[in-house]
Amino acid sequence: MTDRNTLTDRYIAAALHAVPAAERDDLERELRASIADAVDGRVEAGETPQAAERATLEDLGDPAHLAARYLDRPTFLLGPAYYFTWLRLLKMLLGIVLPIATTVIVAIDLLDGTPPQRIVGTIVTTVLTIGVHLTFWTTLVFVVLERSGAKTARPGGAGKDLRSWSLDMLPDVARRTTGLVELVGFVVVTILFVFGVIWQQQVGFVRDAAGDPVPFLRPELWRFWIPALFVLLAAAVAGAVARYRTGHRTGTLVLASVALNLVGWAATTTLLLRGELIDTRFFAELDLTPLSGSWTTTYQGVAVAIALSVLWTIGDDVVKWRREARTAG
Known part of the structure; x- marks a missing residue:
């Protein structure tokens, strides 16, 4: 059975992580062909296949940055390594948390005899407040991850104080x-829970x-x-x-x-x-x-x-x- 957890497989999986599904096949084929040609050239020059593969991938650098160059996309607050994951998670959280919170607040207001016009105002305020907090905290977590983990490649000539990307950082595919x-969802829900505990005491x-x-x-x-x-x-x-x-x-x-x-x-x-x-x-x-x-x-x-x-x-x-x-x- 073919090993699907080689360095090349792990590298390509990391590079394709933030690439839209419609573009993954083309980019994967191009990457595999490019890596294979480079490895063959090193093997012909006398290197072992394992050493040639490792040297080729190290020369390519951080797969997140490589994917960004292939897609010709600029990296702003969130780079391509996390953008699409951030967007999917934010949509999911907004679609789940907002309806639940709104329902709870409406139920409490109805039990408390709040006039309908005030309930409408409360709904608008709640949706805006929770939506802003969800967006802020989710984005903040991803920005921290982006700055501390994904963007660790050191371009040529960069200072020695930057943390270098290495092949050892590649996760196992299998x-x-x-x-x-799962991680960001748990962190965001935890932050919202802490906020809720403090909020119920103060407001x-x-x-x-x-x-x-x-x-x-x-x-x-x-x-x-x-x-x-x-x-x-x-x-x-x-x-x-x-x-x-x-x-x-x-x-x-x-x-x-x-x-x-x-x-x-x-x-x-x-x-x-x-x-x-x-x-x-x-x-x-x-x-x-x-x-x-x-x-x-x-x-x-x-x-x-x-x-x-x-x-x-x-x-x-x-x-x-x-x-x-x-x-x-």
Whole structure:
């Protein structure tokens, strides 16, 4: 069986990553022919095939920049290595997050007896605010990735302080199971979640008679638990970045993910069942009562749902890791 994970395959896959599908076949054929001719010339000059292939690809330089030159596209805020992935992810996030957020806000306003004209204004404000945040944070993450990872090629004559691109940076074609969309989506959702936690405390959907915001989470949590949550989220983001850079799941990364999930689940469930997580004034202001007749019973049901979700996440991660390990082996 032909090895589809050679240096040339990995290089071409990296070069074609941001190229539109309609142009990939032509560019791949041109690249393969050019690389093959250069390798043959080096072999005829006395180099081994392996050394000739490596030297040829190193001479070509960073595949992202090579693709940009082939496509004759300028590199602005986001270069061709990330532009199309950024665009697809942004469209997906806007198509999912905006409708959900708008529905939630409308539902809360209706329950609160807000006049229809104010609801329309709230919808417009919400769509604009969330849309701007989604666009900003998604773009920011890609810009950071672009500046720190993709644009690492050092042109001839560049200073020695720039990080050089090398063939060792090429991801395996066959083994990469963690994509850029997955990474950026997770980072953006995490940022929005942190923003939501802060926003519900400072602004919120619900206000009391004095006009002060009534948070969903108890204010006492800011003394320790919410900062601790942010630390856990930062660790989760670091794990997602490490998984992306590795290209696949490893035992260490899966173990760290399991530990973070269990710690987060234990803390959340304990606070929830003790009645120390949610500020019941939030429900009181909305005139909401538990369907079961008791918030304790409702919290128990939520705790079960959280436990099932965490178990499913852990199980899915472990199963995929074992499957990838068997495939690699």
